Amino acid sequence: MARAQQAPTQSLSQGQPTEEVFVISVAAELSGMHAQTLRTYDRLGLVTPARTSGGGRRYSRADVAMLRRIQKLSQEDGVNLAGIKAIIELTRENEDLKGEVAQLRAENEHIRQHSSSRGGELVHVPRSTAVVMWTPNARRGRR
Structure with missing residues (x-):
């Protein structure tokens, strides 16, 4: 039927x-x-x-x-229905985030393969909290 x-x-x-x-x-x-x-x-x-x-x-x-x-x-x-709605929304958000993670991992792998195929090395650059102020040297332009 x-x-x-x-x-x-x-x-x-x-x-x-x-x-x-x-x-x-x-x-x-x-x-x-x-x-x-x-x-x-x-x-x-x-x-x-x-x-x-x-x-x-x-x-x-x-x-x-x-x-x-x-x-x-x-x-x-x-x-209850409010809880079910929250579960559904969180499940959808979780699925979206898993998709984003998979995409980022694929991009990361592509970058790794691309950089190593040209003989380049990946080097860890430590973070620094130092601030460097650069100002153009006025004397260089006047010589």
């Missing part, structure tokens, strides 16, 4: 189905929740489904997985 109500999204550029999406009643059934609960979670920003031009909600498989995770945190772990 749930299978008949799903609708694949269409790629605007090629007209090909790109991902399965579900209307709210199917997403509610797949996640084991009531449709009104999904509307509440959308309103609170816990899960934000895509919208049709008419405003209808369309839930992806990732959205359904997030709904199941929210249900587990709420029912099995006893976390």
Whole structure:
């Protein structure tokens, strides 16, 4: 029954189905929740489904997985909705930071390979708190 109500999204550029999406009643059934609960979670920003031009909600498989995770945190772990929202936000931030770290490590490795391929050495330069004031020598320009 749930299978008949799903609708694949269409790629605007090629007209090909790109991902399965579900209307709210199917997403509610797949996640084991009531449709009104999904509307509440959308309103609170816990899960934000895509919208049709008419405003209808369309839930992806990732959205359904997030709904199941929210249900587990709420029912099995006893976390309230504010706590769940914080967990989701921190998880997303953590994933973003992991991506940045991976990118920086790749850049660092590229720099190391590039510098060593030209025979250059990486030398540690100690930090200094000394301040050096440079002023141009007025006598040099007048000679």
